[in-house]
Structure formats: structure tokens, C-alpha cells
Amino acid sequence: MDAHIRDLRYFLATAEELNFTRAAARLFISQPALSKQIRQLEEGLRVQLFRRDRRTVALTAAGTALLPRAREVVARWDEAQRAVSDAAAAEAxxxxxxxxxxxxxxxxxxxxxxxxxxxxxxxxxxxxxxxxxxxxxxxxxxxxxxxxxxxxxxxxxxxxxxxATEPRWVALPAGHRLAGAAEIPFAALLDEPFLALPESAGALRDHWLAVPERGGRPVRIGAVVAGADETFEAVAEGLGVVLLAAGNAALYQRPGVVARPVAGLPPSxxxxxxxxxxxxxxxxxxxxxxxxxxxxxx
Missing domain, CATH: 3.40.190.10 (Periplasmic binding protein-like II)
Incomplete structure (x- = not known):
């Protein structure tokens, strides 16, 4: 049987980790799926590549012999992919x-x-x-x-x-009570409604809501926004305030919106x-x- 490059990558991860759980996590697959692929590779080669018991995983003599050759094959394939990608990209x-x-x-x-x-x-x-x-x-x-x-x-x-690192500023409606301040302490914004990225943005959503700096205090969500234009239209309409990087403050100037530096936050x-x-x-x-x-x- 001719082994697929994927099978060799799975073998390499397992051989380097000597732990199926860690190897599966490294490969972003489930542990049962990895074990199944390794068994199929062993069946195709008609050898045992690993000795397994409840506590340890070790390479057999066959696995030890395969290891450097698998590395070479995978490295050559990666090199071939880069060459093909470079050629295609150069044409485009x-x-x-x-x-x-x-x-x-x-x-x-x-x-x-x-x-x-x-x-x-x-x-x-x-x-x-x-x-x-x-x-x-x-x-x-x-x-x-x-x-x-x-x-x-x-x-x-x-x-x-x-x-690059940049301080975080806040965009506010022009008529907001804090709009005239030269700099706004983050503590003064804690009770404000904030515009939030979609939940799929995960940790980035939390960053622009400054969740880690709230000391466990819940965020008031004024609206969920999907893009920059929608965000600053929502600010101008008074739906909420939003944090942004200092360098972007000038880019997103809008009628009815002002941006001010925020004190008390680590930079973006x-x-x-x-x-x-x-x-x-x-x-x-x-x-x-x-x-x-x-x-x-x-």
C-alpha cells in the first residue's frame, strides 16, 4: 500500500509526542480518529509501528526505521507544495x-x-x-x-x-456627557452600552469590550455590529460606544462621532x-x- 502524506504526518506527530492524546491535539483531530489512522497505516505496511500499553507509547524497530524517512518524505512534499504555490502565485x-x-x-x-x-x-x-x-x-x-x-x-x-501596539481610544456620540473630555478613565465607561463584535470573534470581542479590565462587572451590550461602517453609524445614532485603536480614530471620523483616549487600559x-x-x-x-x-x- 502507498501511504498518504497525511498518514505520514499523523505518524510523525505520534512518534514525536509518544502520546496519542497530545498528538491528536497537535493535529486538531480526535484521539480515536488518530488511533484509527495509525492502525490503517500499520495494516497497510504490515508492521507494528508503536508498542502501546495503558501508560506508555514507544516506537518499535519498524517505527524507528520509518521515522527519518517519513520526515524526509514530508519535508520534500512541503518543498514541492511551496514550489507549486510560488509558481501559481507568480503567475497571478x-x-x-x-x-x-x-x-x-x-x-x-x-x-x-x-x-x-x-x-x-x-x-x-x-x-x-x-x-x-x-x-x-x-x-x-x-x-x-x-x-x-x-x-x-x-x-x-x-x-x-x-x-505595532497602539493605545485604545473610545468613539462616542458627539453629544455624549464625556465627549468634551481630553482623556476618559475607563472606569467612567463601565456603565455605558458598548457595541460588540459577533460572538464568533471570541477573545477579540472581549478585548474590544475590555472584559478583562472590568473586574467581573458585566458588559452592557447596546448592539452587535458586523463591520466598521455599521459600527460608527450605530455610535452616531447613540446605540453605544466602542473602543478602537488610536491610529484608526482619524480614519473613522464621522459627523456626530468623536474619539477620545482612554486611560486605564493596556494597548491593542x-x-x-x-x-x-x-x-x-x-x-x-x-x-x-x-x-x-x-x-x-x-
Whole structure:
């Protein structure tokens, strides 16, 4: 039987962890599913690869012999995938960058300029993805790279690099009692209705509601919003207030909306994110362009 690359990846994870539960978690599959695949691989090869008892897992002689060869096969396949992806991408010559909101402080124009220096025949297409996809298109392959505010759901499954930190501000209706303040203590906002991201945004929803800084005090939700335009229309209508990064305050100026710095909150963090198994060279250049274009921390 010819083993599939997937089977070899499952074998490698199990051989490196020597624990089916940890290996299954690493592979994002269930432990019974992993055990079934390993048994099928063993049956196909007609050997036993692991010795198992209730407490330990160990490689057999056959498993030990397979281990370096499986690593080589998987590494060569990954290299082949990168070459194919690079060739296909070079033909398209368009890098799709996912964002959930606009990004302030001139980062996107600077990114395009730096990327053009590194990849003269390429262009960057920015795709704005609604907040119900917290990965801005990475999870379903709709984008190549993303600029995301942290944290986001399943963040540990992606390659994440923080490129900027910015204080959190608050957007308020222009007639709000705090709109004239130069700076607003977060404690003064605790009883305000807040605009919330969809629940699918998980930890990022909590970040923009400042849940960790509330000391267990419940959040008043004025409305759930799916995108930036909807958010600031809701602010102008008086449905609630919303936290935002300082660099985005100027981008989202609207009649009837003011933005003020908030004291007492840790800063927001902006990261460049890619899929962990996507090692295309064009992404390395794009990430380097982001590093060069990123503004100094505010």
C-alpha cells in the first residue's frame, strides 16, 4: 500500500509526542480518529509501528526505521507544495491581504510601496472581511496574509507576529456627557452600552469590550455590529460606544462621532498573520514589507 502524506504526518506527530492524546491535539483531530489512522497505516505496511500499553507509547524497530524517512518524505512534499504555490502565485502576481478594519497611520500605503520594491511585478489587493470571520479570510484560504488585532480565536494555529501596539481610544456620540473630555478613565465607561463584535470573534470581542479590565462587572451590550461602517453609524445614532485603536480614530471620523483616549487600559496589538503551513517566499517578502512599513509604537 502507498501511504498518504497525511498518514505520514499523523505518524510523525505520534512518534514525536509518544502520546496519542497530545498528538491528536497537535493535529486538531480526535484521539480515536488518530488511533484509527495509525492502525490503517500499520495494516497497510504490515508492521507494528508503536508498542502501546495503558501508560506508555514507544516506537518499535519498524517505527524507528520509518521515522527519518517519513520526515524526509514530508519535508520534500512541503518543498514541492511551496514550489507549486510560488509558481501559481507568480503567475497571478497578486497578494491578497485580509483586514477586518481599515488600518491607520499610513501602514497600507507604506506596505504597498515597500512590497513593490521587493516584488516589482506584484500587487497587493486588500480584502475587507466582516468580523464574523475573525481570521480575515485566512481560515478558508480567501486571503494570503492578514493584518489582525489580537487576540483572535484559534490564534495558536497560525503564525503570528506583532508589528505595532497602539493605545485604545473610545468613539462616542458627539453629544455624549464625556465627549468634551481630553482623556476618559475607563472606569467612567463601565456603565455605558458598548457595541460588540459577533460572538464568533471570541477573545477579540472581549478585548474590544475590555472584559478583562472590568473586574467581573458585566458588559452592557447596546448592539452587535458586523463591520466598521455599521459600527460608527450605530455610535452616531447613540446605540453605544466602542473602543478602537488610536491610529484608526482619524480614519473613522464621522459627523456626530468623536474619539477620545482612554486611560486605564493596556494597548491593542496589531499583528501580521499567515497560515502556519504556508511558507511561500512571497509571503516572507510581504511580511518583511509589513515590518518596514509598520509605524513606531504609539
Amino acid at each position: 502576481a497578486v497578494l491578497t491581504l485580509g483586514v477586518s478594519t481599515s488600518v491607520g497611520r499610513g501602514l497600507l500605503p507604506a506596505l504597498r510601496a515597500r512590497f513593490a520594491e521587493l516584488r516589482p511585478n506584484w500587487s497587493v489587493r486588500v480584502r475587507q472581511v466582516p468580523w464574523d470571520d475573525a481570521t480575515a479570510g485566512l481560515a478558508d484560504g480567501g486571503t494570503d496574509l492578514a493584518l489582525l488585532w489580537l487576540p483572535f480565536p484559534e490564534q495558536e494555529s497560525f503564525a503570528v507576529e506583532v508589528v 496589538r496589531l499583528a501580521v498573520v499567515r497560515r502556519a503551513d504556508d511558507h511561500r517566499t512571497v509571503l516572507r517578502d510581504a511580511i518583511e514589507a509589513v515590518r518596514q512599513a509598520a509605524p513606531a509604537d504609539a
